[in-house]
Amino acid sequence: MAKRKIFGIKNFFFSFAAVCIVIYIFQNVNGSAETMVAENGNLEDVIKAEGIIIKDEVTYNAAAGGSVTYYYEDGAKVKEGQLVADLSTDANSVKINKQVAEIQSAIDKKNNSSGNSPVLSQETFATYENEIQASILNNEFSSMYSIVGQVNGESDITAFGETYEQYNVAQLEEMKKNLTNSISTHKVRYYSGQAGIITYKTDGLEDVYKFENVLEMTPSATTEKKYTAADKSKSETVSENEAIFKIIRNFDYYITATLDNEEAKLFEENKYVKTRITSDGEQHELWGYIEKINYGSEQSVLILYFNDYFYKIYDKRYINLELITDIYEGLKIKTEALTKLNGMTGAYVKDASNIIKFFPVEIVGMDEDYAIISTGTYIGENERKIITINEKSYSTVKIFDKVILEPENVYDGQIAD
Incomplete structure (x- = not known):
């Protein structure tokens, strides 16, 4: 009998302990x-x-092959007329003389x-006359006819004017002088044509995306083009007609963004939009002015004008852009x-x-x-702010x-540990 009593007491304590453990785990x-x-x-x-x-950029090409010396770091600001590079060349004088003639024709x-019509200077005419005579002596008649066409104003004379x-x-006179001197010194000096x-x-x-044509860009024109990026400061030698540097006017620039037509409808011309640009792993926020929207059948081009942060992206062409609507x-x-x-959404x-x-x-x-x-409406000190749902007021989260991040595991009025 005593053993049963002891066994019953043990069972009671074991059961009580088990219930306590279950309650503890549940809580x-x-x-x-x-x-x-x-x-x-x-x-x-x-x-x-x-x-x-x-960008409003001008590319400078090598007049002849040779070695080049640069006087400014990439990204530096230069004034108009500053010496920026020297090209040392062993090119024969014919090439240099031809460029002198091009510059002179631009001056003319x-x-x-x-x-009504341009008049060639005696200096320009003499240069072409020598080339014509050389072509005849060498039986290079096709070259002769090309030169005659230039003298008659049929081809390259106009191109020279556009180039310069x-x-x-x-x-132009200063450029001509430097080129003339380079014939004896084998050195061509390059000056900045603009600040x-x-x-x-x-x-x-540079010639595909022209600053002066930006407002006419259509969706088809914004398809990413294949290109070859080059850093000419890494090479000491250049070839004839190779681009050696460019100067970009840094006061303003454009960024075009191609969107679906439905997305484009969210924007208006002559309004500002907040943008975020990702470049070299960094993000920059700035306001862009929507100067024009060119609509296509399925896509549209937003043409955004900017006048700051250019120093961060002056050497970029394609970038990731976010438009914050x-x-x-x-x-x-x-x-x-x-x-x-x-029936109410809450927390x-x-x-x-x-x-x-x-x-x-x-x-x-x-979002996801x-x-x-909403922070709600203030009703008094030490009181929760309220929101209105179906014309009824409710206290809200402050x-x-x-x-609670696991609302499915709790209930209203529960006491938590």
Whole structure:
């Protein structure tokens, strides 16, 4: 009898201990849900696009093959008329004389622009006369006819004028003088034709994306082109007609972005848009002015004007671009914290007494990971702000609340550990 009594007491204690363990485990599983702190934050509606940078740039080519010396670091600012490079060459004088003639013809064209037809200077004519005589002596009649055509104004005379259009007569005279001197010194000096940023990085697309034609760009023109990037500062020698450096006017530039037509409808001409540019692993935010939108059948081109941050992207052509269409501000919580109770969307909050309570929320904006909820309307000191749902007022989540991230494991009024 005594043994049964002892056995019964043991069973009672074992059963009691088991119940306590079960209660402890249940409370820990259901009462210690993970939380996050509600804090002020924002979310953005973003459209991603491939951007093309269109710059006001002038490329300088080598008059002949040789070795080149540069006097400025890549990305440095230069003034107009500064000596930026020397080209040492052993080229024969014929090539240099031909370029002198090209420059002289450009001078003639500028000096006689008011007349009906350009008049060649005696110096230009003498240069071509020598070339014609050399062609006849060498039986190179096709070359002779080409030169005669130039003298008659049929071909290259106009091209010369376009090539040197950016320079005034004084600058052209100085260039001609330097080239003439180079015949004896074997050195050609290069001066900046405009103020701007100097770079030795070229991509061969300088004549494809022209600054003066940017407003006419269509979706088909923004297809990414194959190109070969080169950094001429890494090489000491250059070939004839090879691009050796370029100067970019750094006051303003354009970036084009190609979007689907539905996305393009979110934007208006003559309005500003906040953008984010990714370059070399860094992000830069700046405002762009939508100067024009060119619509196509399926896609459209946004032409954005900028006048700052150019020093960050002066040597880039294609970039990743984000267009920020809207920004939502309020309290930021994870979307996994959202749940429904009595038909209302809200979140569970654990207060200072470890009591879990449900509060309705008003969602301002959200993405896959986070939601921005309204902070509510102030009603008094030490009172929770309120939101209105179906004309009824409800207290809502406030800043620094501990929001439950596993709403499926808790209930309203539960006491948590």
